[in-house]
Amino acid sequence: MQHVEALWADFSRPISNAEDYIASLRGRPMTVYFMGERVPEPADHPVIRPSINAMAETYRLASERPELASVRTEIGGCQTNRFLHVPTGPDQLVAKHEMQRELGRRTGTCFQRCVGLDAIGACHSVTFDMDAERGTDYHQRFLAFLKRAQNANIVIGGAMTDPKGDRSKAPHQQSDLDLFLRVVRRDDKGIYVSGAKLHQTGAVNSHWLIFMPTMRMTEADRDWSVVGAVRVDAPGLTYVVGRQTNDTRIMDGGALDAGNAQFAGQEALIVFDNVFVPHEHVFMDGEWQYAATLVERFTTYHRSSYVCKTGLGDVLIGAAAEAASHNGVEGVSHIKDKLVEMTHLNETIYSSCMAAAYRSKPMASGAYLNDEMLSNVAKHNVTRFPFEIARLAQDIAGGLVVTMPSEKDLQNNEIGPLVRKFLQGRDGVDTVDRLRVLRLIENMTIGRNAVGYLTESLHGAGSPQAQRIQIARGMKIEDKKARARALAGSSAPKR
Amino acid sequence: MQHVEALWADFSRPISNAEDYIASLRGRPMTVYFMGERVPEPADHPVIRPSINAMAETYRLASERPELASVRTEIGGCQTNRFLHVPTGPDQLVAKHEMQRELGRRTGTCFQRCVGLDAIGACHSVTFDMDAERGTDYHQRFLAFLKRAQNANIVIGGAMTDPKGDRSKAPHQQSDLDLFLRVVRRDDKGIYVSGAKLHQTGAVNSHWLIFMPTMRMTEADRDWSVVGAVRVDAPGLTYVVGRQTNDTRIMDGGALDAGNAQFAGQEALIVFDNVFVPHEHVFMDGEWQYAATLVERFTTYHRSSYVCKTGLGDVLIGAAAEAASHNGVEGVSHIKDKLVEMTHLNETIYSSCMAAAYRSKPMASGAYLNDEMLSNVAKHNVTRFPFEIARLAQDIAGGLVVTMPSEKDLQNNEIGPLVRKFLQGRDGVDTVDRLRVLRLIENMTIGRNAVGYLTESLHGAGSPQAQRIQIARGMKIEDKKARARALAGSSAPKR
């Protein structure tokens, strides 16, 4: 327990606001790589910093609108950020989704805290169930962990997606047993885990990580059925920050070409090499029967969390309308019609997520879980509609989105004036403002934040087919067939 | 007031159940036509009867599941059918929508009571606002009317859509002034109205009708700005029941060819010829400024009421799965995938409607109104997805849906055995059951109830463009533009 105390020593004072959060990230002994180079201080790396800024907005929002982004928690006995809260009623899931949309609007990108939040929700109830059914004490461990986190008001990240190797094989069947994260050693103080987690959102910007399985396990996969929490700077952890579209634009000088210079997402490969986890921070070890439940609860929470994309949609719709205004065509009927279509699709996503929250149900632990069918439906719409919204945004914005000169051209004495002269819009519009808005549209549709708005919308919280499988499971087809027979006046087939 | 009492004399005893309801329709002195002939008793007309059966299910459900389809009302001081209830909280709108989906599942068609229900909701708050702002006493009149209706547990229909003539002209500009319903005379007892209402759902199956304007009015349209209630058998009313696809199949003998022999919808042209309405039943007379509000509130309620189509969707998905089972292909991957897609679309509609209910807000009168944006989004999805669901149902069912022999062929000694022999499905499936399910799919996708599932889904509660106009109004584009500017770092144009 002394060891555990030591692990928490750095977090004795709660993080109070966005600036405090950023300060808390400095000076940590982490092993972070980007583009083949060790990053001495991520908070100072120009490509990584925008992702930290986006995360910091979760604190800023809590300062500015505490009713939306913070909450009084019984577990911690304190006021804490909503991203650390276990929802105990539909209203709290509703508030969570409103917060997520608002953060999407504020950042225009992925603010990276939802994986950890939804991991907390899933672990809360699954540890409860394990204890109830198997006499373990995971739930108490988890509550103790969460209490500390809430009081410290830190960022908990989630680490889920294993590399998987040959997808037709179970973890224990892989030729390289590390292709799923696993327990490689146990001693009386704790366990040691090795393996990796792929494309982990906001990993470098977190304080602690909860790792958990990525799919259903079998009995032979006991050693891979493991959940626990580690400090992000635990010995044995290495981070490789992934490349994103246009990631280095921010290093070209100036802010214009980046489109959204302030905010971006982050996804990293995390390698675990014999990482020690004290028992106090182990929340599952071998209970393979609960892996599927944990994954399903996590994804049910997380698929609704994609409501955040409607916040990005708000920004993109606004940007398209602004671009149309710059061109003097905002009132043209086909432009208006496209803005309506974008809004319709965006609000359809929103309504599915919100309905999934309102229709949440309590689990044995007391935590509330979004309606599973509607959460899957919501996410499935997210795998489609942002692509059409982005297409319409580009349609309205015009080809200049991908042919614009650089900000450096504007600064050049020879050609700067020419670019300004020839790229002017209607009267009253500053040419550089026009370019800024077009660069934002580029950023969200074919630039850095398109990573989050489009590709991540496809694959985050499970790829489209994962939702279809869950929809198939939940669609109660036998009930529906019975309804049809009742009206057709037919009997059920013999077999 | 004596006159009013007389008007209500028939309704002294509350309708207690489905059979009682059907009995209540008999013997009324109504002027009803269908296919050029006066219908002496609609309840006995084979084409009209299925629509009465569908309406009767609203009573049957209240008997079988009172918690779902009935409610204790303060206005009436009694338990009454939920279709007569003014919602005073989100939970009541949620319950309403659950009831509507269930009735869709039970009937596979339009059960015709939602127009009246949503008219009640809209009149409640608009009369309240008029009284508060203009010192009229419409709200008390309306409450008195509604109290009687609730205690009698009758069916209130709504009558809204004027013929409109030249759509580029206001009511007072039409060459024929009757093309919008209007007050043609006033005396100290009441008013006299003339005109017509088109395609009125379940009109013949109602006991009373609330008539109301169909669109925004101007000052010159005072005489057309009229709301009131009349008995469906009031002197001066004539009904022409419209033709529906395959309407007369039910008269061919047997039930099979009809697909859904028991249930259907109904829409009629109602002609008003100098119909008297006592002051007690007049709820607006000349307050043209409130016409638009009334229409908007009505459509906001009513667009979410299209959640009923998800009940029809349940039936159609079930029928498609059953047909696939009959063919022995239920487990084939493309079949399963199509069932998932149908379910996904169906639940997307559901989630939008439900979100609009959960996010309802109170009006001054205390009544709750669905969220306007989400209600429009919900209905807009209804104008699209049932068409795709129907297409997929036909895809799964196969071409036999439109080439099947008649039930009479089955009964023929010569060819009946041949038809049975050659239309058999997999072992264990009764051939006639197979045909019944295919006829149900025909009924819902290209037969009588496709009228309700498809065309009405397009135009009921306003055509697609009507929703787009409302979405445009509610989309807060200036806010969205400001969000985009905040991220782009640009300033608003000078304008």
Added chain:
Amino acid sequence: MQHVEALWADFSRPISNAEDYIASLRGRPMTVYFMGERVPEPADHPVIRPSINAMAETYRLASERPELASVRTEIGGCQTNRFLHVPTGPDQLVAKHEMQRELGRRTGTCFQRCVGLDAIGACHSVTFDMDAERGTDYHQRFLAFLKRAQNANIVIGGAMTDPKGDRSKAPHQQSDLDLFLRVVRRDDKGIYVSGAKLHQTGAVNSHWLIFMPTMRMTEADRDWSVVGAVRVDAPGLTYVVGRQTNDTRIMDGGALDAGNAQFAGQEALIVFDNVFVPHEHVFMDGEWQYAATLVERFTTYHRSSYVCKTGLGDVLIGAAAEAASHNGVEGVSHIKDKLVEMTHLNETIYSSCMAAAYRSKPMASGAYLNDEMLSNVAKHNVTRFPFEIARLAQDIAGGLVVTMPSEKDLQNNEIGPLVRKFLQGRDGVDTVDRLRVLRLIENMTIGRNAVGYLTESLHGAGSPQAQRIQIARGMKIEDKKARARALAGSSAPKR
């Protein structure tokens, strides 16, 4: 051979025009049922007659525009209808498709001659290949048959779709061996076949039928691998005409309610009971290896033949525009936009079909076959776009499409004037003309000819999945992967 001469005795004089064609149908000893009753003379049956009228238009077009719908044929040594012609160059397939679109425009329905035409095309080349490879004499038999048919200028129908029973079993595995058409006896004069063909287009309106297998056969399916030609009035044939949506409307009196009183499609169940086919009319008997080729060539021809639906699309787009004009809204931007979308989809279908014709290739027999990939792509678009075109047509037309009073109401002295008064459109529009156009839209989107425009577009020439299987076969995925590797700079995986 004498027997064969006798079979052709009735066809000594070529059919010269549409009227002559209709006369040729009378007095034949056919066993036809509709709705449980024997039809003594199909040409006089009000429900069947419109389908005969549609077929007759193939003759009328040949009279009016001989360059389009007739052709000089080498096989017959005569001028004959293009529906009897084996295409020997891309230009002839192009002309065929132009003819099909024009007939779609003229009839607004399925004119029923394409199955026979495409059966002729497929049999021509497959009999040639069989003879070349196996020393049979089917091709000469077929040419002799076709020469007679061309000189007589008769209608050849095609009969393909077997009932199939349990779709997971081959013909010889079915518990009832008749579920695929088969040879039940052979003698020195010919063969005897039993079984049935489902939903056969225009069967009753044809003079002869070519029957053929519906799918790939195995060696054990030899007796089911049979192709031949029979007179439609051959002993042992029974026809059960299928029901269509609104089929009996034409019997209600008047023409208005039918929407398109003159033209309709026809599909029938044909039962074969020990039907004799002389050797001269047998074009395959046991060559199971060629069944798949025959089916593939037939469907390749036939999928492009669905270009006819663009003719129906022309009518429906026109009807929607006319309805909008009647309402006074033709110039409104969203109406115009919908007409453009309908046209875009319609012309996309057209372009795929035409490209498949222009890119046709010769086979060994000299006949040209449409490009297989593009023909499948064309038909696959036909399974989607007409549904959207129909939805948009209903959107433009308004709800009246499904709520209109009957023509009989117009004729009634009491309510006729009321209906006329209240259903008037803008000035200058005759109310009955307005109703006629709306009834046509009903007819094509949710009425009798929706059978052909929608459901048949899904399933005719193979259901959507059948096209997807062919597209998968033809998509040359290994070539595409090699192209990708060339640009990625990667090597092919080891296995």
Added chain:
Amino acid sequence: MQHVEALWADFSRPISNAEDYIASLRGRPMTVYFMGERVPEPADHPVIRPSINAMAETYRLASERPELASVRTEIGGCQTNRFLHVPTGPDQLVAKHEMQRELGRRTGTCFQRCVGLDAIGACHSVTFDMDAERGTDYHQRFLAFLKRAQNANIVIGGAMTDPKGDRSKAPHQQSDLDLFLRVVRRDDKGIYVSGAKLHQTGAVNSHWLIFMPTMRMTEADRDWSVVGAVRVDAPGLTYVVGRQTNDTRIMDGGALDAGNAQFAGQEALIVFDNVFVPHEHVFMDGEWQYAATLVERFTTYHRSSYVCKTGLGDVLIGAAAEAASHNGVEGVSHIKDKLVEMTHLNETIYSSCMAAAYRSKPMASGAYLNDEMLSNVAKHNVTRFPFEIARLAQDIAGGLVVTMPSEKDLQNNEIGPLVRKFLQGRDGVDTVDRLRVLRLIENMTIGRNAVGYLTESLHGAGSPQAQRIQIARGMKIEDKKARARALAGSSAPKR
């Protein structure tokens, strides 16, 4: 004329192959900027060079497959590259489109020569018409110019899109008269033009440019109604190469991160400052009536030229299939189904373009022009389907597309082995090959060549609304209405 000879002095020897072409670009006195810096030698600039490589493939293809990419021309009296040829028959447009698809497959990007090619086609016929109708000698000038170009086998670029400024105003109404390119001076030797052209494809990689108006002109726009040809290194021309997504990745070192290191597109802003054009190279000067015709013919050619995107589609479909194979899931049904869908959409585009070529018609000059309706339909599909194909490619590829570590991480001794270990696919797949294919998918869907595959597909040759306007013009709605009336039995409205 001496001056003209001097202008052509550098082009006395025809360019013989790809290498010769690249050599021909070196050492030209051009004023080219990229990212604020003067580019001394574009052929050596790492960001520009891939676009030169793509252009060079048009020569390589002519060397490797002369029948496809070269042609004997009567105008030049020589064999020349097909990109310099005026099509005089449908077969030549068909061959052109086959060439374009093949180049799309070879480069996976925009190879930039189609604008010039289609400008040649449009100028040929419009100059002919002007001469015939107005007695000018533009056509002879143009033929002389083209003869030289064909004999030199050079690259002609096209320059069309004016900056436009306030889109609600004509050229002569703009506050800055240079916002459309115009004649600022005329003397006896020629004309002087000023203004700019936006996002000009392959401008820097061309030898000569044809400039032309971008829209319909009025009489007051005479000075803006100008067409001519200039050397790309003519005095007064300045080029600003636009930024593209991920453009600088190629400068990070290594080829992997670029995805397609060899090939890319190019678009530039071209500023014209008092550029002299001798009369011999002026092909329109003031004939404002012909501006619209020129634009329409150009776009009709050019919209079908977007068939090139089906070549990119081939690559992307192949890449997705390869990625699925790497993951071991190529045989999974939903994967196969998505590959089929991608192919179906890709071939639909192809068929529209090809049909537009086959149905081309001759103009007075003898040049053939694609069918206008089908060409617009083809391009309109291009504004939709590549976006869905790209979405499906990302769906199949998985999230790694946007989270992969950099090639530099692979090279790092510490983390390179970890990345290789954890990103391995199924057995037999080289991990780096796997990453290469994923980077190619990134490149085409959210990277550098997504610029060409997606955004340019929207806006090149006119934005979606431009096609809708042309479809509306060509859709013969009055004919369609007449067809509907013929079947409905209705008369045309009085007005």
